[in-house]
Amino acid sequence: xxxxxxxxxxxxxxxxxxxxxxxxxxxxxxxxxxxxxxxxxxxxxxxxxxxxxxxxxxxxxxxxxxxxxxxxxxxxxxxxxxxxxxxxxxxxxxxxxxxxxxxxxxxxxxxxxxxxxxxxxxxxxxxxxxxxxxxxxxxxxxxxxxxxxxxxxxxxxxxxxxxxxxxxxxxxxxxxxxxxxxxxxxxxxxxxxxxxxxxxxxxxxxxxxxxxxxxxxxxxxxxxxxxxxxxxxxxxxxxxxxxxxxxxxxxxxxxxxxxxxxxxxxxxxxxxxxxxxxxxxxxxxxxxxxxxxxxxxx
Amino acid sequence: xxxxxxxxxxxxxxxxxxxxxxxxxxxxxxxxxxxxxxxxxxxxxxxxxxxxxxxxxxxxxxxxxxxxxxxxxxxxxxxxxxxxxxxxxxxxxxxxxxxxxxxxxxxxxxxxxxxxxxxxxxxxxxxxxxxxxxxxxxxxxxxxxxxxxxxxxx
Numbered sequence: 267x268x269x270x271x272x273x274x275x276x277x278x279x280x281x282x283x284x285x286x287x288x289x290x291x292x293x294x295x296x297x298x299x300x301x302x303x304x305x306x307x308x309x310x311x312x313x314x315x316x317x318x319x320x321x322x323x324x325x326x327x328x329x330x331x332x333x334x335x336x337x338x339x340x341x342x343x344x345x346x347x348x349x350x351x352x353x354x355x356x357x358x359x360x361x362x363x364x365x366x367x368x369x370x371x372x373x374x375x376x377x378x379x380x381x382x383x384x385x386x387x388x389x390x391x392x393x394x395x396x397x398x399x400x401x402x403x404x405x406x407x408x409x410x411x412x413x414x415x416x417x418x419x420x421x422x423x424x425x426x427x428x429x430x431x432x433x434x435x436x437x438x439x440x441x442x443x444x445x446x447x448x449x450x451x452x453x454x455x456x457x458x459x460x461x462x463x464x465x466x467x468x469x470x471x472x473x474x475x476x477x478x479x480x481x482x483x484x485x486x487x488x489x490x491x492x493x494x495x496x497x498x499x500x501x502x503x504x505x506x507x508x509x510x511x512x513x514x515x516x517x518x519x520x521x522x523x524x525x526x527x528x529x530x531x532x533x534x535x536x537x538x539x540x541x542x543x544x545x546x547x548x549x550x551x552x553x554x555x556x557x558x559x560x561x562x563x564x
Numbered sequence: 565x566x567x568x569x570x571x572x573x574x575x576x577x578x579x580x581x582x583x584x585x586x587x588x589x590x591x592x593x594x595x596x597x598x599x600x601x602x603x604x605x606x607x608x609x610x611x612x613x614x615x616x617x618x619x620x621x622x623x624x625x626x627x628x629x630x631x632x633x634x635x636x637x638x639x640x641x642x643x644x645x646x647x648x649x650x651x652x653x654x655x656x657x658x659x660x661x662x663x664x665x666x667x668x669x670x671x672x673x674x675x676x677x678x679x680x681x682x683x684x685x686x687x688x689x690x691x692x693x694x695x696x697x698x699x700x701x702x703x704x705x706x707x708x709x710x711x712x713x714x715x716x717x718x
Binding site for chain 1: 599606608614686688718
């Protein structure tokens with residue numbers, strides 16, 4: 267189409283048009299390659315959930331407003347993730363949002379395709395059931411779509427720019443990474459019955475030990491990041507321990523994220539408060555590891 | 565490093581007006597693809613459509629408790645007896661879990677000649693769950709009574 271335009275464009279404007287046409291083709295190609303990667307990532311990162319039966323069931327019995335809230339919440343999360351590890355180098359928030367919608371499109375299509383292949387969604391099912399199942403799976407899939415670009419081999423130059431941007435990222439951005447990592451890992455295990463069962467098997471002493479172990483493991487990750495980053499935090503004020511700067515707020519965020527995911531999945535609908543707290547501590551363990559690892563991975 | 569203006573996405577949306585943003589140079593030789601807008605629009609539509617359906621469900625009716633009706637969709641002789649295919653329809657506004665379905669063959673005098681039971685994991689709100697029951701006697705020679713015995717909230 268670009269070629270045709272330039273032919274119509276006449277002699278005088280031919281050269282620049284042709285140049286632009288080539289650039290556009292390069293852009294198309296770069297984008298389509300990015301989308302292909304995103305599909306790979308969407309399926310790769312959400313396959314465990316696509317093959318989890320609780321996720322299919324949650325898709326139709328989850329209260330619809332909670333699912334809507336989660337879907338809308340993911341939009342800013344995807345946009346910010348895009349800013350640091352996206353389809354391509356993006357500059358403005360308008361484009362981050364556009365790319366967040368691209369991630370949604372990829373997530374929805376990837377989830378719908380795989381669920382249809384598995385026979386989890388099929389013609390004849392009520393619309394609400396199909397929409398619920400696909401929409402719920404589209405959340406981790408769109409997350410995976412964005413992560414794919416940073417994990418499955420982005421282009422060198424782009425990647426360097428994103429790295430630089432991450433290196434410059436402030437404390438708030440670091441905490442955002444942690445929350446996003448917590449959300450991703452918590453979402454991966456929260457739907458299973460085992461979450462509930464583990465909490466029932468534990469005594470409060472187990473829970474306290476788990477909190478201590480979680481903090482210790484998180485801190486090991488944070489420490490590793492400090493090492494890897496090298497000068498990354500050398501500029502940070504002295505006397506502020508990474509434990510107080512990252513580990514403790516990171517764990518608090520992880521517990522909040524875990525509680526939010528559990529509430530969304532209806533785990534807090536009945537039962538006692540102490541049980542809910544235990545659930546949050548149990549889910550807080552993978553969430554906290556996701557939070558700590560996010561700073562390494564993203 | 566970029567000369568882009570904030571309204572560049574809008575100008576870029578208009579077909580044929582794509583070269584004006586000067587973004588290609590800023591992106592290090594890679595401009596923006598029109599496919600990006602197509603895919604992003606599809607994503608926005610999918611999200612809005614999903615939200616619309618879910619809001620429709622949320623606002624469309626009260627979350628009434630499950631109400632189950634069971635009917636036979638086919639009765640066929642099979643090896644060792646008869647197979648009755650059943651469909652449980654949940655007309656309520658919430659999903660029923662762990663649904664116990666029971667079928668009884670009643671003789672002319674009203675006595676129960678045979679019972680069969682089946683358990684389905686879920687009967688979705690305003691949806692159906694399907695299964696089957698086996699009887700050793702011919703269901704067509706008896707009164708076949710099908711009903712849901714109980715459920716659990718998911």
